[in-house]
Structure formats: structure tokens, C-alpha cells
Amino acid sequence: MSTISLITGGSRGLGRNAAIHIARNGGDVVITYRSKTEEAEAVVAEIQAMGQKTVALQLDAGKTETFAAFREQLKTALQETWNRDSFDHLVNNAGHGMTAPFAQTTEEQFDTLMNVHFKGVYFLTQSLLPILVDGGRILNVSSGLTRFSFPGYSAYAAMKGAVEVLTRYLAKELGSRGITVNTVAPGAIETDFNGGAVRDTDDLNQKIAEITALGRVGVPDDIGPMIASLLTPDNRWVNAQRIEVSGGQAI
Numbered sequence: 001m002s003t004i005s006l007i008t009g010g011s012r013g014l015g016r017n018a019a020i021h022i023a024r025n026g027g028d029v030v031i032t033y034r035s036k037t038e039e040a041e042a043v044v045a046e047i048q049a050m051g052q053k054t055v056a057l058q059l060d061a062g063k064t065e066t067f068a069a070f071r072e073q074l075k076t077a078l079q080e081t082w083n084r085d086s087f088d089h090l091v092n093n094a095g096h097g098m099t100a101p102f103a104q105t106t107e108e109q110f111d112t113l114m115n116v117h118f119k120g121v122y123f124l125t126q127s128l129l130p131i132l133v134d135g136g137r138i139l140n141v142s143s144g145l146t147r148f149s150f151p152g153y154s155a156y157a158a159m160k161g162a163v164e165v166l167t168r169y170l171a172k173e174l175g176s177r178g179i180t181v182n183t184v185a186p187g188a189i190e191t192d193f194n195g196g197a198v199r200d201t202d203d204l205n206q207k208i209a210e211i212t213a214l215g216r217v218g219v220p221d222d223i224g225p226m227i228a229s230l231l232t233p234d235n236r237w238v239n240a241q242r243i244e245v246s247g248g249q250a251i
Contacts, residue, residue: 002052004078004087005231006030008061008124009094011040013191014141017224018091019043023052025228030077030087032059032094055081061094062115067127075131089137089231090128092121092163097193099152110155117159122166135178137231140167142242144187148250160185164242171240180239184227187246189218213248222247 005022009015010031019029020043029047033040033056040056047054055077059070078084095117098109121140132138142164145157164183171181188208190199198205198217209216226245229235 002028004028005089007091008032014223015093017220018227021224021228023047023050028053030055061120064123086131086133091139093141102154118162138181140183142183142185144246168240183242185244186223187249
């Protein structure tokens with residue numbers, strides 16, 4: 001029987017890439033999207049073309065008041081598509097970028113980042129725990145910016161740092177159910193994240209490449225396969241870890 005992985009923000013960027021690689025490994029996938037239905041439908045079509053089952057559900061990861069209703073939608077989708085009442089893997093990936101110097105970061109910007117990147121992760125995971133299988137997996141997507149520092153990312157990196165601490169606590173508290181919890185921390189990746197800054201700004205791209213041991217900026221195919229691999233039985237003993245996937249950035 002195929003595993004079922006739920007990936008928040010799975011319609012684009014790293015989430016999309018992870019969903020595709022999970023499907024290539026023979027897993028089924030539920031993706032969430034915030035507003036761009038066409039992007040989500042394209043991912044669904046691509047995964048179905050591989051012969052795997054998939055569903056796309058709308059979710060705003062920053063609105064905790066919607067999580068109970070989302071859980072009911074997910075339960076319905078699991079029953080209708082897989083004849084199951086549970087799923088196997090939760091990948092907390094949804095997010096957005098925001099760049100502002102510390103002295104100019106507004107409370108509104110701070111709260112928006114917190115609601116999606118930390119509060120949303122905390123309470124969505126809590127809401128979905130009753131339907132996550134014993135022996136399942138949770139992966140929280142963080143950032144290399146929790147280890148190295150670039151001006152303008154103080155609020156964003158602080159939220160990701162909080163998620164990394166949360167990861168260890170979840171691993172401790174959920175160990176009795178056999179659930180592993182890990183963090184994946186990508187370095188700079190060429191996606192549309194933060195307006196495509198790394199992908200589309202040549203000077204920034206080159207500067208990052210120069211401080212990366214492997215001499216280039218990352219691409220989605222550097223991250224998606226790694227996420228997929230952590231969900232396989234081969235990695236069942238990896239737990240409570242922060243795994244950076246940055247090509248050796250800023251070492």
C-alpha cells in the first residue's frame with residue numbers, strides 16, 4: 001500500500017518538487033495551495049500521470065481558525081480517495097519570504113511571518129495529529145538562515161529558528177507513537193520564493209555561489225529528492241535532526 005504524504009504549499013517551489021519526487025518513489029500525495037488553483041491542478045495532473053493518487057486542498061497556513069475545517073476536508077479526501085482515515089507523513093513547507101532591515105521591520109510584517117512560519121506550523125501539526133499514523137513522519141522546512149546571517153532576514157530566520165526548537169520537542173513528545181520529527185534547512189535556492197530574488201538577481205546569485213563550497217546556488221531538484229528520501233523506510237532512525245541542504249553555503 002502506498003504511503004500518503006501531506007505537503008503544505010505543495011503547488012509551487014520546493015513543495016511542488018518534493019511532491020513530484022515522493023510520487024516518483026511510489027508515494028501518494030495530498031498538496032495544499034493558498035490561492036492559485038491552476039498551479040495546484042497542474043501538480044495533480046503530473047502526479048496522476050505517474051500512476052499515483054493525489055488531491056489538492058485549499059489552505060491558508062497563516063489562519064489557524066480554519067484548521068479544524070481543513071482537517072475535516074482532509075478526512076473526507078482520505079476516505080473518498082484512499083478509503084483510509086489517516087495519513088503517513090506531514091511536510092510543513094508552506095511559507096513566503098520577506099526582507100527588511102531589523103530597524104524597519106513592522107509589527108504587521110512580523111506577525112504575518114509568525115502566523116505562517118511558526119504559529120501555523122505549531123497548530124496545524126497539533127490539529128492533524130489525531131489522523132497521523134503511529135510510526136509516521138513529520139518534516140518541518142526551515143532555512144540555512146538559522147545558521148548563517150544575511151541582513152534583512154531577522155524576522156524570517158527567527159521564525160525558522162523557533163520551528164527548529166519545536167522539532168526537537170515534537171520528536172521527544174511523539175516518540176511514544178513512533179513518529180519521527182526532523183527539520184530540513186535549505187540554503188539559497190533558485191525558485192520564485194521572495195519574489196525570485198535568488199533566481200533572478202544575477203549579482204545576488206553570484207555572491208551566494210562564491211560562498212558555497214560546491215560553487216553554485218541550489219535548485220529545487222537539490223531539495224525535493226532529499227525530502228522524499230527522509231520519508232522512506234531507509235531513514236526510519238533519523239530523528240530530532242536539523243539537516244541542512246545548502247551545498248556547503250557559508251562554511
